Amino acid sequence: MDLEKLLTDRLAPAFATAAGGPVDPVVRRSQRADFQSDAALALARRLGRPPRAIAAEVLDRADLTDLCSTAEVSGPGFLNLTIADRALTRLISTLATDPRLGVPAVADPETVVIDYSAPNVAKEMHVGHLPSTVIGDAAARLLEWLGHRVLRANHLGDWGTPFGMLIEHLVDLGEAEATRELSMGDLDSFYKAARVTFDADAAFRERSRLRVVALQGGDPATLRLWRLFVEQSERYFLTVYDLLDVTLSARDFHGESSYNDLLGPVVEELDQLGLLRESDGAACVFPPGSVGRDGEPLPLIVRKTDGGYGYPATDLAAIRHRTGTLGATRLLYVVGLPQRRHFEMVYAAAAQAGWLAPPARAEHVGFGSILGSDGRMLRSRAGESVKLVGLLEEAIARATALARERNPELGAAEATEVGRAVGIGAVKYTALSGDRHKDYVLDWERMLSLDGNTAPYLQYAYSRIQSIFRRAGVAARPEAGISLAEPAERALAFELVGFGRVVGEVAESLEFHHLAGYLYRLAAAFSAFYERCPVLRADGPVRESRLVLCDLTARVLRQGLYLLGIRTPERM
């Protein structure tokens, strides 16, 4: 299905002969012909031959007859390739009857662990959790669709010193009252109240400290109280996931606490491997390749001076568990860029310990921060981080109002459905359509606009096609003959056959803005086609062929948006 690959496979042997060794023909979509290769230019310098002569020799040797209608040398030595109508028509016909839309399941499925979302227990989810939750979920949907075994790991922050203070505050309030407060989903005020007492009251601080010791020592009464926090928080997080339409469920919670029993053995094993060194009373690993600004090796602290284990030890235990026990070969960590150094060091240490050996590998899927439309960190009016649910509710309210305004014919129930799909879609698309290595800007106007690279634009394109079929009163017949006489039909066809290539690339890079950008180009190509090529007013075979193009576009849009976790209402 992948034309770049088909052409590459035909050209590569010819280039190899000319160059006396393997050469990437570098085939790309082009304005001048359908595709272009500029490999002869780079090769010319190396071979000391004129590029046009190399290009001509390659054309002479390569067998392109069934694929290209013309193949010619142009300019300083480009190869311009025009795809034969018959070849393109054949690809579209195949695509039309392919339930997987040109994206076969992988031949060698892997076990992939995706570590994502990971909010902290007894704290509110804020906008900073949005990219992790949304990108991680898109990765899970995509890799699962490709046939991999995906294990979602919601690495909750559910362990550690804050629980001493939280539990003591709960004891002071009384269990019934505390549970009532926590169940209202107002986690932050509970946390803040505990903090205020902690800062003001020395006796409370001492009780909190002892409580942490009791918790880590496995005291049953303390564990029971701790579990109340975890249960209330998990219940609350699940309501957020439901609202956000992500595929995380109760069985995906694998909080830091679940690695607690593995921490001792992990540190022990590091010691036996001779990887531990003491530094200021703490047990550390010095993974190769991590040096500070002063050129000194950086420590990864696995056991603190007070004997407690921290965040790095937990991540090492998690890697050992994921590769060793779960048998995963690909570990993804969808966590903000500020933790990049942490993960580099953890991976290096795990590799030294033999817990992360090829073919197993770990990738940090990092992302930037969420900014307001003023370009600064998004904050609430009180200067605090913005609650994620608050943001989602606002998105739904705005999108519902817009849906009513744009389409007064929608009934109340349908407008609510559409508002939810569009509002949530718009927010998620913002976290997926930008280069994740950069910061994101949340701008309501732009996000909800029907023009430009937005979720509503793509959803609208989809619903518009559905309305064509409602008016036509018939379904497309995938077995109908395809004709691609108009340039706009050809352009749309090229986008349609490109789906598989983009999906394959994104499964590797996890740069979802390439998938978003592709869907945007597809929707734009559809718009241009629909403007120039009447569908319902066309007759006979032309109408049939155009209906197939419409249907294929809708299916690719729906599947592509599904992979991004975005719904496609039938009407908007």
Ligand SMILES: NC(=[NH2+])NCCC[C@H](N)C(=O)O
């Ligand atoms: N395996 C991990 N360390 N995952 C990321 C955890 C994120 C952490 N709970 C935080 O809020 O920063």
